[in-house]
Amino acid sequence: MSHSKRGAQAIAIGMICVLLGVISFEIDSGVAEQEANEKAATSWEKAERSPLIPYPETVTYTLAKMTASGNSGMPDGDTYEDNAYTRYLKKTLNVQNEDVLEVSGDENYYLYIQRMIAENNLPDVMLVSGPEEVEELAEYGMIEDLSDAYQEATSSRIKSMYSSYGKELLESVTIDGKLMALPSTQVYYGCNLFWVREDWRKELGLPEPSTLADVEQIIQAFRENDPGGNGNIGLPCVATLYGDGSSNFSVDPVFAAFHAYPGIWLQDGDDSYVYGSLTEETRQALEYLHGWYENGILDQDYMMRTPGEIGELIRDNRCGAFFGWWWAPNNPLIEAVEANPGAEWKPYVIADEYGEVHSYIYGKTSPCIVVRKGYEHSEIVMKIMTALFDNARYRHDGSEEIDLYQKRGVDITARPLVANCDFSNAVFTTTDHIWLALHYPRQTDSMNSLESAYYDSCRRFLDGDRDPVYWAAYASRIQAVRLIEEADVSYVNEDYVPYSHRELPQDMTDMETLAFMKIITGEEPISYFDIFTESWKKNMILENLLY
Structure with missing residues (x-):
């Protein structure tokens, strides 16, 4: 070759x-x-179907954010997109919120949400006011079905928390067998307490209160003697008179003493309900409150007060007593104590004529978290709730910065999702654990992060540090909650919370507020209550809302 x-x-x-x-x-x-x-693909699928496996790449979701005034008390430099919670979620899940809306206060926030719904311009994730809005959004096909996400991407502990409220909680946002939202849980609060400027009470030689007559005596003495020297307004109250479970300054204990429960539907027989604002007991309570108004016990300008303004009056020594929840030391009293270091506040339980204490469980499904129809990671809300309310709280997995937030008393609006998830009896079990740890130090080993944060503050207060933050922790978690436990509160609607009956159109609630106001101020006689109830029922029939 x-x-x-x-x-x-x-x-x-x-x-x-x-x-x-x-x-x-x-x-x-x-x-x-x-x-x-x-x-x-496997990594993405695992992350999407697991409560805590992080996404392979950062998932950014647009968020309509409810905020608080004053940056929610976060440290300087932290924002609603970059704080202890968002950093923890980025590290744990590889998720990041991008806020397309930041609005202070729930009332203003929900107005903006209504506008976004009307314009069909929804963010990926947002809060809505309750089941009625969830139903509306589902009807128009605007939100995702979360059924599979709940089953696959929610931890067993979170599911147990929801189960503690009974099946009705999730059923309230289940439409045609599909879970269309994740409701915030509202733990059982007990009853409203009578918070008294204790140093003033002692100065005037007044007895410790336990009845409405005692309340009247204390308020009258504060009005007449004005121990704050700044013009005492009497007992403050919001214009609606009764509360919604999320704010102070109602007169719920006055209504409860008459076995009246305005604003909620109560079971009346086996299959029917009665609206609490229309009962004879409510009529009697309104007549009693009219007497308080006539005698200057009830703030003469109550119908125009906002919670923020009442807080300022307390701070300025113009108010020495009010009805509020166990957490009142955190808001509004912490600011009042900071401004008046010598002020001493103490809670009391007010019972009816038989020495019994009654209350009712407020709406447990407001707000609700929904996900925009078409957003590819609908499971993200389940993962976030699991990370914050299970992993960070119970496992202490890299959540030290969140623990510091809790010790500082940073408002919950710092969280991306301003919703809560906890067991129905969490207020009381948390206090029990803290109390035990204060008396038996070995009990600290099994505390979750929230309990540990409160324990540290309470311990410092008992050791002599009178920082208002430590005082607020002790006064709320130990003094107030244990007082409620001892009172053995009876809930009138514990076994039947008719969610579908809770919400009313704004014009109906406005009609009620105005009618109650006219009766209390004396613009109309008590007989006007009958005119109001008849008119109310007619309007309900016209709007096809009477059950």
């Missing part, structure tokens, strides 16, 4: 080898790429 032929043959063989190598490389590369794609 000639050299030329052998050379050509070698070249041909070489080219074939090169081609085979290229083909082999391309095959190997294709296999590697396919394996990488399959691995990535």
